[in-house]
Amino acid sequence: MPSSRTEVAEKPPTALVRRARKINRILAETYPDAKAELDFTNPLELLVATVLSAQSTDKRVNMVTPELFRRYPDAAALASADRAELEELIRPTGFFRAKSDSLIRIGQALVERFDGEVPGNLEDLVTLPGVGRKTANVVLGNAFGVPGITVDTHFKRLSQRFGWTTSNDPDRIEAEVGALFPPKDWVMLCHHVIWHGRRCCHARRPACGACPVASLCPSYGEGPTDPEVAAKLIREPRG
Ligand code: SF4
DSSP states (O other), X not given: OHHHHHHHHHSOOHHHHHHHHHHHHHHHHHOTTOOOOSOOSSHHHHHHHHHHXXXXXXXXXHHHHHHHHHHOOSHHHHHTOOHHHHHHHHGGGSXXXXXXXXXXXXXXXXXXXXXXXXXXXXXXXXXXXXXXXXXXXXXXXXXXXXXXXXXXHXXXXXXXXXXXXXXOOHHHHHHHHHTTSOGGGHHHHHHHHHHHHHHTSOSSSOOGGGOTTGGGOTTTTSSOOOHHHHHTTOOOOOO
């Protein structure tokens, strides 16, 4: 049966799938509050906040968005924003000129092509100025409940450390990790992994000795394994 042989060959090894799902279960128990750390109440707010979060922290973004959302409550308001005023409002998030430009152009595109509404599908979202797959997946997963995998810097690093992928390419990582989990788990998986990356499995000096998935991680030992030393590396960040 050549076709089923091909399917079997393309499937990830069962042991890898089992280990990956166990890691996700433990991370879910460890971080029961894991969710998007950007504050938002609708798809447009999440899209705006996600654009602002580039090269910034969620904490900093959450500081500027209440006033920003009050001043620009819809796509039409963003489209006709006063550039200098917008820049001043979002200045703390960095790269404020480029981000202002993106937000105004996104507002214009939404008004011109989508009746002022944020589209709920990947194909349309990535046609918006400055919106790539990563931003689109954040919005789809968290504001529309559409399964998607957000490959940010934490997700990429941890997927590699867990042995879920050897690739550096975000699209490839999205596909390879996606094959290990059912789509209904993708959005929460991203939150668990990203929270673990921010709190424990840091880029430099991961807290291996205090890590809840140490026994399942092929990269155990990349950071200090002494429990006391590792415990001091655990952070409780917002952003
Ligand atoms: S054992 Fe170390 S490398 Fe592996 S997930 Fe935990 S902190 Fe990260």
